Amino acid sequence: MTLESIISVRNLHVSYRDRKVLKGINLDIYKNRITAIMGPSGCGKSTLLRCMNRMIDLSEGARVGGKVLYRGENIYSPKIDPAQIRFRIGMVFQKPNPFPKSIFENVAFGPRINGYKGDLSALVEQSLQRAGLWDEVKDRLHENAYMLSGGQQQRLCIARALALEPEVLLLDEPCSALDPISTMHVEELIRQLKERLTIVIVTHNIQQAARVADYTAFLLQGELVEFGETSRMFTVPKDKRTEDFITGRFG
Amino acid sequence: MIRQDEMFSPGLQNRQRRNRIFKWIFLSANLLGLVVLAALLVKVMRDSWGWLDLQFISSFPSRFPEKAGILPALYGTVYLMIITAVFAIPLGIGAAVFLEEYAKKSKFLSIIQVNIYNLAGIPSIVYGILGLTVFVRWMMLGRSLLAGGLTMGLLILPVIIVTAQEAIRAVPQSWRHASYALGASKWQTIRYVVLPSALPGILTGIILALSRAIGETAPLIPIGALTFIRVIPGSLFDSFTVLPIQIYNWTSRPQDDFRAIAAAGIVVLLVVLLGMNSIAILLRNKYQGRIKEV
Ligand SMILES: Nc1ncnc2c1ncn2[C@@H]1O[C@H](COP(=O)(O)OP(=O)(O)OP(=O)(O)O)[C@@H](O)[C@H]1O
Ligand SMILES: [Mg+2]
Numbered sequence: 051m052t053l054e055s056i057i058s059v060r061n062l063h064v065s066y067r068d069r070k071v072l073k074g075i076n077l078d079i080y081k082n083r084i085t086a087i088m089g090p091s092g093c094g095k096s097t098l099l100r101c102m103n104r105m106i107d108l109s110e111g112a113r114v115g116g117k118v119l120y121r122g123e124n125i126y127s128p129k130i131d132p133a134q135i136r137f138r139i140g141m142v143f144q145k146p147n148p149f150p151k152s153i154f155e156n157v158a159f160g161p162r163i164n165g166y167k168g169d170l171s172a173l174v175e176q177s178l179q180r181a182g183l184w185d186e187v188k189d190r191l192h193e194n195a196y197m198l199s200g201g202q203q204q205r206l207c208i209a210r211a212l213a214l215e216p217e218v219l220l221l222d223e224p225c226s227a228l229d230p231i232s233t234m235h236v237e238e239l240i241r242q243l244k245e246r247l248t249i250v251i252v253t254h255n256i257q258q259a260a261r262v263a264d265y266t267a268f269l270l271q272g273e274l275v276e277f278g279e280t281s282r283m284f285t286v287p288k289d290k291r292t293e294d295f296i297t298g299r300f301g
Numbered sequence: 302m303i304r305q306d307e308m309f310s311p312g313l314q315n316r317q318r319r320n321r322i323f324k325w326i327f328l329s330a331n332l333l334g335l336v337v338l339a340a341l342l343v344k345v346m347r348d349s350w351g352w353l354d355l356q357f358i359s360s361f362p363s364r365f366p367e368k369a370g371i372l373p374a375l376y377g378t379v380y381l382m383i384i385t386a387v388f389a390i391p392l393g394i395g396a397a398v399f400l401e402e403y404a405k406k407s408k409f410l411s412i413i414q415v416n417i418y419n420l421a422g423i424p425s426i427v428y429g430i431l432g433l434t435v436f437v438r439w440m441m442l443g444r445s446l447l448a449g450g451l452t453m454g455l456l457i458l459p460v461i462i463v464t465a466q467e468a469i470r471a472v473p474q475s476w477r478h479a480s481y482a483l484g485a486s487k488w489q490t491i492r493y494v495v496l497p498s499a500l501p502g503i504l505t506g507i508i509l510a511l512s513r514a515i516g517e518t519a520p521l522i523p524i525g526a527l528t529f530i531r532v533i534p535g536s537l538f539d540s541f542t543v544l545p546i547q548i549y550n551w552t553s554r555p556q557d558d559f560r561a562i563a564a565a566g567i568v569v570l571l572v573v574l575l576g577m578n579s580i581a582i583l584l585r586n587k588y589q590g591r592i593k594e595v
Pocket of ligand 2: 095
């Protein structure tokens with residue numbers, strides 16, 4: 051099996067005002083693989099993720115140095131429109147954040163905004179199917195999304211991102227607000243989605259990384275301590291700090 | 302003895318009593334307002350009894366109380382409110398969107414912000430003088446409906462801006478992020494996420510602002526709305542009067558009958574106000590239903 055890198059992070063530095071948060075990260079995200087970014091709270095996982103689709107632009111005071119290559123092109127080069135990048139690289143947030151609109155409108159939002167030319171209701175159905183939510187909501191598509199449970203809301207947010215058929219999906223601790231059953235649903239879903247797209251998932255949950263990820267990056271205080279295949283990293287970690295982290299001896 | 306009882310003295314009875322006392326204080330505050338309002342309404346209704354009829358609504362002012370009517374003032378008020386709304390609402394919302402969504406935080410911005418707050422507190426007669434200078438004289442609009450509407454618009458602009466800003470600020474950041482993450486542009490995010498969610502709050506501000514404008518007389522006096530009008534304004538450049546000025550005019554007459562007519566005028570003013578607000582409230586409820594939050 052050949053590994054094609056779809057996103058390459060090169061010597062990435064990020065600081066908020068004067069505080070350095072990421073210090074020279076180098077990382078490759080492989081196509082059709084699930085990559086987990088794990089590390090203790092505050093180590094810069096979300097920041098790294100937000101750099102991959104330029105959502106970092108919205109953080110006040112954030113300065114980015116270095117490169118993030120998407121299909122070989124630096125997404126921070128001035129001729130790139132961040133909206134274009136976010137159209138191709140979707141994102142799901144830590145707390146479910148559906149729009150205060152109907153379930154249908156939530157999923158239809160992205161396609162509408164980006165001038166979808168096909169059959170919108172078919173696309174909405176297909177996206178909800180892929181997010182494993184269709185059967186639960188097919189009779190109540192026009193109800194407000196906030197009528198759904200937390201886990202359903204999060205899958206709705208995934209469906210909403212999937213409706214754009216993105217090439218990459220970034221997930222920032224998508225299960226942290228969910229109960230174990232909903233978490234299981236979402237993890238199952240993520241494994242299925244791998245066939246169609248590339249997934250990067252941030253988690254502070256070591257078991258979750260072990261369960262879903264093909265590759266894992268371990269981040270500590272803004273530095274990438276170790277990156278590699280999950281199975282290898284969890285059995286023979288190269289770095290002492292990685293070993294301490296996965297055996298629960300700190301963080 | 303239970304260990305908790307040694308450590309705490311909950312005084313539940315006392316707390317419940319205090320609970321009840323405060324409930325009654327708040328309730329009476331509410332009732333006091335309602336009672337005063339009801340008393341006013343009853344008095345106005347009683348005074349106007351027998352005077353408020355079709356003849357009154359469809360007639361022009363007159364020296365004879367039996368013949369006097371409110372028609373030109375009614376038209377004047379409705380037209381004036383339309384002009385005011387058309388001028389102030391888009392401008393106010395636009396300014397609020399700029400201040401909240403586009404403007405970079407800076408010293409300059411906070412100076413502007415403080416000045417908008419201050420503008421909301423300036424005596425309304427000052428707006429009248431401003432309107433006289435700028436609209437009537439300088440722009441040569443004359444003592445017209447248009448000049449009056451623009452003056453009124455300026456008067457309520459700060460209120461609309463500030464309430465719209467509050468409403469826009471209350472839209473959760475996470476919804477904006479969700480929109481951007483789907484590739485939406487800034488304008489799309491504002492148009493399809495921020496404004497629809499802020500709309501109920503913006504409409505509340507508009508209701509408050511227009512309710513204030515409809516009862517104002519002071520800013521219109523320098524504009525020249527005090528005149529005795531015998532025609533319905535037919536264009537933006539015609540002279541006009543409005544209900545509160547007409548009412549004031551009647552109350553200052555010596556004859557008792559005119560005071561009854563003034564009461565009838567007040568009832569008409571209240572009905573117009575109510576009609577205007579119900580439209581806004583209907584709109585607001587329509588959107589609020591759609592935008593229920595967590
Ligand atoms: N907008 C911001 N402005 C200033 N500092 C920030 C901002 N966002 C994050 N930080 C700081 O940057 C550091 C890294 O934050 P980040 O959110 O990337 O951590 P994280 O690894 O995702 O943590 P968690 O697991 O708690 O979500 C933290 O110390 C945080 O306080
Ligand atoms: Mg985070």
